[in-house]
Amino acid sequence: MSTRDKILQAVKNNKPALIPLQEIPALLDVTEENPIVKFTAILKNLSTEVKEVDGWDEVIQYVSELKQQYKIVTVIDGVDGIVNDGADTINQSAAALASLDYALIKGPIGIAENGAIWLNDKNLPNRLLPFICQHLVLVIEAKDIVSNMHQAYRKIQVNEEGYGVFISGPSKTADIEQSLVIGAHGPLSLRVYIVH
Template sequence: MSSRNEILMSVRLNLPLVDRPLPVVPLFDDNPPASFLAAFKQNLVRMGGMVLDAPEPGDPLEPVRAKLADARVVCSTVPEITGNRHIASATQPWDLEDVDVAVVRAAFAVAETGSVLLQDEDLGVNAVAYLSQHLIVLLDPADIVVNLHHAYRRPEFRQTHYASFHTGPSATADIEGVLIHGAQGVRSLSVAFVARAAVRPIHSSPGAVDG
């Protein structure tokens, strides 16, 4: 037996046999905002994200369609939008390095921080949320929780292999306070509020071939 294994075995054999239950963590939701949606929008913009609001009444995908108008390579993992780069065609993550805009759906969002939760089931290839130049996230307003304490009780953290909060676009700042977006990831993150399965699929451009 190696020295490492001997040390670990000794630790295991000498662990104190006491029952120490984890403390109960409160949810800190005594004073929730009047509107989760309004709070989410405010905090998303504060973190450098963009809100894609459609006029009322109107097609919630209209602002998404406008954002895709000049994109050469669109990779969509949602049924509502059809792109011209199929996520299944990426055999390696770097196959997505030329994607101009990726369109994905968030599992849920957090009003307190303006964050969206992206998981492997929705992304298809996790790297699409980092390698694309711009990221558009579809979010059902019903999927917004009040704060991170509620968020971490969601099943996504136990039922999926990958789940990551995204709060605005990639950003970095040097000691002089110069803020740069897109340094290590997407240059912009936009959120459109689209209920799940509420609209029929559309094509992002006349040349779109698959989703």
């Protein structure tokens, strides 16, 4: 018998009688009174700069300012005045991307209770982008902010693409004497635009 079959047989022999699976109780899913306010407050607490803006003008302006000084990649679709140049990075190696200053990426969903924004391969022409850049800028439309994780998992399909990630705040660590340091291996900073 293969190891696989031996393990599965042992599990089958030793497991207790079946306990039927119940639905996740509806009472866990509490809708926030004001998801945007909550989302903003949580992210500010996570050392993230939050900009709530009307329309795309400020984002467009920011992208063009960054472009003049830094090496940036923008993965934002369908906005006049912003060029999505994410496809250029598809085949780039980690060594090539290591010098990337900014990545600007629009996500399809944000979560009020923890400030997380979902990205998957659709928004990530190269999976390294939101990790290897020195600074990350995430963009989310106000209408796409849900209250909690239960609502988020109803909206996304985790295996729609090969890879997906919730990102909440800049990378960080407190491994040295519990002192919080922003900027571990991933970005040193995160800015989030909430666009109305």
